[in-house]
Amino acid sequence: MSRRRDALFLAPAMAVVGVVLLAPLTLLLVISFWTVRSFKLQPDFSFEAWTRFIVNYGGLTVYTLAIGMLTALICIIIGMIFAFGVRFRAGRYADALVLATLLTLFGGYLVKIYAWKSILGADGIINQGLMRLGLVGAPVPWLLYNRGAVVLTLVHFLLPFAILPLYAALRNVSTASIEAARDLGATSAQTFWRVVLPQCHAGIIAAFTFIFLLAAGDYVTPLFLGGSAGSMLGQFIALEFSTRFNWPAGAAMSFGLLGASAVVLAAFWLLLGRRRAA
Amino acid sequence: MKPSNLLWPVGLGLCLVFMLGPLVLVVLFSFGTNALIGFPMGGLTLAWYERLLADASFLAAFRTSLLVAAATAIIATATGTLAAFAIARASPALAHWSLALVSVPVLLPPLVIAIAIVVLFVRGIGVGLGVPVVVLGHVLVTQPFVILVVLARLATFPMASVEAARDLGATRWQAFRLVTLPQIASALIGAALIAASISLDDFIIASFTLGGGNTLSTFVWGKIRTTLDPSINAIATILLVLTVGMSVLALRLARYRG
Numbered sequence: 001m002s003r004r005r006d007a008l009f010l011a012p013a014m015a016v017v018g019v020v021l022l023a024p025l026t027l028l029l030v031i032s033f034w035t036v037r038s039f040k041l042q043p044d045f046s047f048e049a050w051t052r053f054i055v056n057y058g059g060l061t062v063y064t065l066a067i068g069m070l071t072a073l074i075c076i077i078i079g080m081i082f083a084f085g086v087r088f089r090a091g092r093y094a095d096a097l098v099l100a101t102l103l104t105l106f107g108g109y110l111v112k113i114y115a116w117k118s119i120l121g122a123d124g125i126i127n128q129g130l131m132r133l134g135l136v137g138a139p140v141p142w143l144l145y146n147r148g149a150v151v152l153t154l155v156h157f158l159l160p161f162a163i164l165p166l167y168a169a170l171r172n173v174s175t176a177s178i179e180a181a182r183d184l185g186a187t188s189a190q191t192f193w194r195v196v197l198p199q200c201h202a203g204i205i206a207a208f209t210f211i212f213l214l215a216a217g218d219y220v221t222p223l224f225l226g227g228s229a230g231s232m233l234g235q236f237i238a239l240e241f242s243t244r245f246n247w248p249a250g251a252a253m254s255f256g257l258l259g260a261s262a263v264v265l266a267a268f269w270l271l272l273g274r275r276r277a278a
Numbered sequence: 279m280k281p282s283n284l285l286w287p288v289g290l291g292l293c294l295v296f297m298l299g300p301l302v303l304v305v306l307f308s309f310g311t312n313a314l315i316g317f318p319m320g321g322l323t324l325a326w327y328e329r330l331l332a333d334a335s336f337l338a339a340f341r342t343s344l345l346v347a348a349a350t351a352i353i354a355t356a357t358g359t360l361a362a363f364a365i366a367r368a369s370p371a372l373a374h375w376s377l378a379l380v381s382v383p384v385l386l387p388p389l390v391i392a393i394a395i396v397v398l399f400v401r402g403i404g405v406g407l408g409v410p411v412v413v414l415g416h417v418l419v420t421q422p423f424v425i426l427v428v429l430a431r432l433a434t435f436p437m438a439s440v441e442a443a444r445d446l447g448a449t450r451w452q453a454f455r456l457v458t459l460p461q462i463a464s465a466l467i468g469a470a471l472i473a474a475s476i477s478l479d480d481f482i483i484a485s486f487t488l489g490g491g492n493t494l495s496t497f498v499w500g501k502i503r504t505t506l507d508p509s510i511n512a513i514a515t516i517l518l519v520l521t522v523g524m525s526v527l528a529l530r531l532a533r534y535r536g
Contacts, residue, residue, distance in 0.1 A: 002367070009364035012357040013380055013421055020418040021383055024394030027402045041401065082293045089286040097290065099529075104297050106475045106525040110498050111514040115300035117502075118307075125303070159297060210385070217387020220481065224502070234389050241393045241486070251397070254390045 032251035041247055049252035057233060057253060061260055064233040067147070068216030069264065071154040072162075072208045078155070079162025079207060080200070084192075086163075087170040088178075098167065105160040113224050116153045120144045120225075145227025153225055154215045161214070162207040169203030170196070201272065208268055216261055233257055301518060308511035326512035336513070339497035343478055346409060346493060350416040351474040355466055357417065358424025358473075365425065366432045381422040391415065392486035399487070407489030415483040420473035427472065427532050431465035468532030475521040475528070 035044040053061075086097045119125050120143040127139040143149065173196055181191040219234025226232065233253060240250030311321045330336045361380065365373045383391060395415050399405055435458075443453040481495035488496065494517055501507045 006364040006368055009360040010376055013361035013425070014376070016357055016414065016418050016421060017380055017382070020395060020414045021386075021391065023402070024391075024398035028390075028394045028397050031397060031401075078293065081289060085286050085290045085293075090290060093290075097294065099526075100294060100298060102529060103522050103526065104301070106472065106479065106521050108301060108514070108518050108521065109479050110481050110495050110502070111304055111518055112300060114498070114502055114510060114514060115304045119300060119303065156296065156300065213385050213387065217389060219389055234387065237389060237393070241396065247397065247401075250393060254393065257387070258390065 028251045029255060031247050032255055034248045036246050036248060039245060046248075049246075049248035050256075052249055053252040053256045057236065057256070060231070060233050060236070061256060064216055064257070065260055065264055067151060067154070067232060068212045068261070071151055071158060071215035072211040074151070074155050075159050075162040075211050076166070076204060076207050079159055079166050082159075083163050083166040083170050084196070086167060087173070088175070101160050101163045101167075105164070109157065110220070112157050113153055113221055116149065116156065117144065117225060120149055120152075144225060145230065147226065147230045149225040150222045150230040150232070153221050154218065157221070158211045158214055161210045165203040165206040165210075166200060167203075169200040173199045205269065205272060209265055212264065212268075213261055216264075217257065304511050305515045305518065307508075308515040312508075326509045330509055330512055330516075333509075335492065336497060339492035339494050340516075342409065342488075342491055343494040346412050346416060346484070347474040347477040349409075349413045350420055350477040351470040353413065354417045354420040354424050354473040355470040358421040358469065359428050359466060361421070362425045362428035362432060366429060377425070380425060383418050384422050388419070388480070388482040391418070392483045395483070396486050407487050409488070411487045411489075412484050412493070415487050416473075416477040416480060419480070419483065420476050423472050423476065424469040427465055427469040428462065431462050431532070435461065464531040468528040468530075471524040471528035471531070475524040478517065478524075479521050 031041070032049050033045050033047070035042050035046050035048055082097075082101075086094050090097055117124070121127070122139040122141055122144070124143070126143060127136075130136045130140065131138075177195055178191055181195045182188075186194070216232075217234055219232060219238050222230050222232040223235050223238075234257070237250050237253045237257070240246045240253065308326055309322050309324070311323045311325070361376070365376055368376065392415065395411060396407065399407060399411050405411075439457050439461075440453050443457045444450070448456065478494065481499060484493045485496045485499065492500065494513065498510060498513050498517070501510050501513070
């Protein structure tokens with residue numbers, strides 16, 4: 001009786017997942033084996049789209065994953081410093097700092113991208129400052145439209161996703177265990193590496209997984225701030241669905257990106273799992 | 279004071295400036311007379327906001343965004359709350375797997391979700407795109423957050439009070455309406471606000487599945503791409519105030535219940 005009611009309660013949410021996620025993804029996978037002839041989608045069983053993905057976009061996929069990993073790594077390092085400071089050094093400001101982090105979490109995906117364009121652009125705030133100080137005579141153009149601008153903006157956008165899980169992990173690290181390590185003669189570096197960090201294991205895995213997937217799958221940031229040097233795979237997936245109208249190609253690229261991301265995550269989990277066991 | 283004592287305040291301050299600075303600039307310049315972000319920002323003005331309020335295409339986008347956000351919030355809170363009740367009572371294994379399944383959309387690139395939805399609704403079932411499709415996409419993405427908020431509330435919920443109501447002769451529905459609902463209401467409103475703010479902030483799913491017309495974020499996108507229109511700062515500020523305001527309210531409601 002109660003089991004049947006539980007199933008009934010779960011049904012609407014699961015129906016949404018089925019209709020809006022599983023069914024669409026299944027069809028997308030099927031379509032990746034179809035072909036396009038004179039702009040018409042034709043049911044087929046062809047590896048054309050997949051071959052094209054591997055031949056034309058293999059390198060870009062590796063680069064895209066590298067940007068995802070770099071973003072996750074930078075976020076985790078800055079996030080760890082910030083979370084550690086909030087947990088152990090901020091005193092009565094701790095709550096305000098956590099609130100500020102939460103504020104940046106839910107709002108302003110496009111706003112953040114636009115803000116960085118205004119800051120880094122030729123007539124942006126950094127160039128104006130440099131010119132006023134007399135450091136440069138003309139605006140420096142290389143602040144924008146490159147890989148650095150993309151990673152900077154992704155880090156800004158995704159940093160809260162590192163701070164929050166790391167802070168949650170650090171909250172469970174007792175001050176007593178740190179004091180004990182210090183009393184036993186450990187330096188602060190030793191205390192951090194051997195007492196604090198191992199207890200943040202789950203937080204680091206959660207932060208890396210989330211940030212890596214979101215960064216590697218983003219296409220608006222590189223489209224807007226990356227220029228031609230900073231392009232990422234997502235832009236070309238979007239292109240196949242907006243202007244090129246080659247759905248099989250876009251579908252194969254989507255699953256290629258998901259598959260490659262899964263490999264990176266599996267490797268990361270294995271690596272961290274082994275380190276913990278050692 | 280030793281210099282090393284200053285290291286942490288300065289470090290934390292720099293992080294804070296990095297996180298909040300760009301957003302503060304956008305808000306600040308939405309009130310400046312200069313067309314571009316840069317100092318000096320000129321005098322203070324509300325001209326950009328006035329211009330927006332007179333712009334019919336902005337108002338239409340605003341209405342669509344509010345409609346989508348409200349529908350998403352209501353539907354996702356309903357499906358998410360029902361699911362949370364089931365998950366809270368289910369066996370650990372079932373709870374784990376159903377939670378994992380509904381949370382998958384949070385880990386997928388919104389781009390892949392968006393194009394998959396387009397493929398199914400245009401080619402698969404042929405109903406076309408539009409506001410209802412955007413809402414479905416947003417419900418998919420927001421219901422895991424609702425489930426997490428409601429589950430957190432249910433974890434400290436005194437189930438004995440419901441049993442007491444039932445023992446005293448209340449029907450299941452009466453027990454829910456008179457005992458459970460008043461106690462979880464603030465968490466539900468918090469969850470709904472989080473869903474609404476994620477919906478308002480979404481650009482990728484909306485831009486692919488809306489078909490025609492604009493939401494606030496696709497409207498901003500159109501402006502960013504074509505011109506350097508200073509009213510972007512004003513729209514961005516409105517978006518920020520809405521999403522940040524709703525999430526602050528949500529956090530208060532979800533954490534400190536009335």
